[in-house]
Amino acid sequence: MTRIAFILLCHKDPGAVIRQARGLAASGDAVVVHMDARASRTDWLRLRGGLSGHPGIALVERRQRCGWGEWSLVAATLSALRLALARFGDATHFYLLSGDCMAIKSAVHAHEKLAADPADRIESVDFFDGGWIKTGMHEERLTRWHFLNERDRKGLFYASLAAQRRLGIARALPADIRPMIGSQWWCLRRATVEAVLAFLDARPDVRRLFRWSWIPDETMFQTLVRHLVPREEIRSCSPTFLTFTDYGMPASFHDDHYDLLLGQDALFARKISPGAARLRARLGDLWASDRRDFPAGGDGRRLHGFLTGRGRVGLRFAPRAWEVGSSLGAGRVLLVVISHKRHVAKRLVGAIKHHTGMLGIDYLFDEEDTALPAMGGLERGLGKRSRHRRAMLRLLYELHGVDRMIICIDPARIDLIRDVMGDRAEVRLLEIDTPLDDAYLREHAIRSDLAGRSEAGLDLLMPPLRQQMQAETRELREARFANHYTLAQEAGAEENDRALRRFLGVEPELARSIGETPHLFDD
Template sequence: MTRIAFILLCHKDPEAVIAQARGLAASGDAVAVHLDARAPRAAWDRLRAGLKGHPGVALVERRHRCDWGGWSLVAATISALRLALERFPEASHFYLLSGDCVAIKSAAHAHAVLAAEEADWIESVDFFDGGWIRTGIREERLTRWHPFNERARKRLFYASLDLQRRFGPKRRLPPDIRPMIGAQWWCLRRATIIAVLDFLDARPDVRRLFRWSWIPDETLFQTLVRHLVPRDEIRSRSPTFLAFSDYGMPATLHDDHHDMLLAQDALFARKVGLGAGRLRARLRDLWASGRRDFPQGGDGRRLHRYLTGRGRVGRRFAQRAWDSGGTIGAGRDLMLIVAHKRHVAKRLAGSIKHHTGRAVVDYLFDEEEAALPPMGGFERGQAKRSRHPRAVLRVLYDLFGTDRLAICIDPARLDLVGEVLKDRAAVRVLEIVTPIDDAYLHLHAIRTGLAGADAPARELWLPALRRQFDEESHTLAQAGIAAHYRLVDGAPAGDNARALQAFLDCSADAARGIAETPHLFDD
């Protein structure tokens, strides 16, 4: 039988912690609470009074003064784990939470998920090669001593680090330990917790390694679980949903994230903003609800990046100089078929090939799988093709043995339009204008991972997506491309034929045949 012992780390707001602990224990689970020793005495007294006598809740009496990034957070976690092992012998799993976490599934659902697999849920990737750390020091988190806390004593932290860089040798890592890193929030089986604590007791060298490292809560358990548990019993992802800003800081969740959160493949989420009272209220009773019919949503992290990125002003992540290489060359024509509805553009591309024999390539810069001839490795992967787009196009001209090439691109790739306009080739654009309704936006969101099949949180992403489409069309119109033609759904075939004839520089009969392609604009 699955019973979870929650390890609840908190530092403020005793009333919220009392409600959180009681709510989690109401389903028959257990909670071991550690309150930061920096909290006022009145907060500790209120917490003890509010949870006194509750059989499913235990308080860590010998509390630690917790500093972000320091060993104290690990020490507090270990103290709470030892207490939970002793007080709750029936607990099968131990789930680390903070006071900012909220349940986004029911206890019944969580128990079923944990019972379905004999596994530990903890993000654990290679410390040196995993690319997990976004900002700040990296290898030196482990290879230097960190007696000072960077946030509390910044000058001493960096002075100590500078002295070690100048005069001190790097720390030697235990030869049998492969450092790993991942999110702090995990759920581990009882046997795993016992094995980790026993290992720390038996290996003071490993304990010292993490005791004097920086941000050990992201490395100690992640390393030791991988060291002690077979690979096939580890699910290397956190069971708690959390999104990060591009500065590597946890993103804050608000009231309008409710539907998106319930659709994530996670059991809890953090961190909820102080002002998100409606979100907390809606999720407060979910844990004990017994609900099992949760929607399957898209990637919430990707959705968060998309929405925050849409709010930017300027082009902070503009292309670097070394990312553009090669030229298409003078005397060549590049015809860009620009369409939000990719299936319409692909139909048009097929019809152009049929009626004119022109070289036409589908979305080679927008889709991973593109029908391309062998290109010496260029064709393997969208990222590689997008790194040097003009060089890729030059190779295609040579392979097709032509000076005229048509390609399909998504309006979101207006950066590519700007890139080719810098070239000496003659550029023409055919914009396919079609009505975009909510149903199509829904399908587009699913295809790009912004939403799942059940399309949760439509009010969150739908307006932003529609604004994006409108902005892309407006930006294309303002680009000042002289040879800019439009193929319009619902326009007379004659008008569309004239646009196609000018765009393709083909015969009137061929243009008419393309314009009258059966079901060209059908969804």
């Protein structure tokens, strides 16, 4: 009969750890918890009180002060494993988890899968030739002495490394050991754990090698399991699904990732966002269920990266961090000038800025060279601006310290117009209606690199280009947006003044002055 002893490494949020440990133990499995000694005494006492007396849960009393990339993480794991071996004699498998992990399958399914395939599940690829390390140090993780934590003492860490390089100090690897590397999260059989611990006791040279290496939690177990266990009894993949952001950090999963997670060929996932209360509740219920039918979702890393990389808000996947709360803000006013003839829109916005002093920005979502302030890189590239458009606009309000702003948008960007019209801010639209004659269409095609300057090519392009622009204008009008006004070249001065007055919220005299801007509609 399969019984899992979960090795749970945590450093915060004792309430969540208590729920996690009790939920795992409720299936008849065992849990050994190690809480980082850096945690406050209050958190430690709360954890002890919440888990005391449970026969399937044990706490490591002699705790390690854990630091990322340090031996302390391995030492904590070893202490928990020794306690688990002693306390839970019927445990058949030992599964390493963090406080951010949760099951994405039922306990019944996990037990049956482990029983059906008697093997160790640990990612283990060749340290030198496997291509696992993408950036940063490679062989120097093992061949140099690492006495300091890179994150706590970055300057001293790299000074020590430079000194060892300069002096030619390098450690020799044990001749009979082939280093391996892989994910820190694994599930090992009892005999394998016992063999690893016995080997470490018998080989102080190997223990010393990893004791002073950098990020040993990615190398020690991976190396020793491959050294001690026949290759056919190792499944070189982590049983825990995780993926990474564009910045190389573990991605967090949110409430709308439930279906994605269930489709992965893994038993657990990391990291579940602390704020994903609904996802946590559903996954907790899933572990306790009898469900055995799980979908095959394919490559979750590629799917997650593709969809979140598009900066989508809502829908199936959760928003990126900079999109959270990305309303322009109640009480703010966004004035949007919409025109195919961009020079006309820019001329009008220039007149509005001159007469009112209002902040005005031209086609920031349509033209790469639009003048923008430094915004932490968000301003670089039309793709990034468009993906995070509300965040972009909100930051412009904040950087300039204003509550009113006017921008220009091409009618083709109906998606963007719909987006801002759904915001809590007050949004008004001013459509500039001008004839689209052949001369303008030709110049537009040339400026936009849609065609060369050959007359034949331009003649072929004219009909579909005119149809496209007419369709965009028709879609804009059929949307029937509120606060949609029109400034028409062929309309009378009184009608245009009225549209400007309502759009800008200004006095009639000021609207008339703006409407009388010289050569406003000229090409």
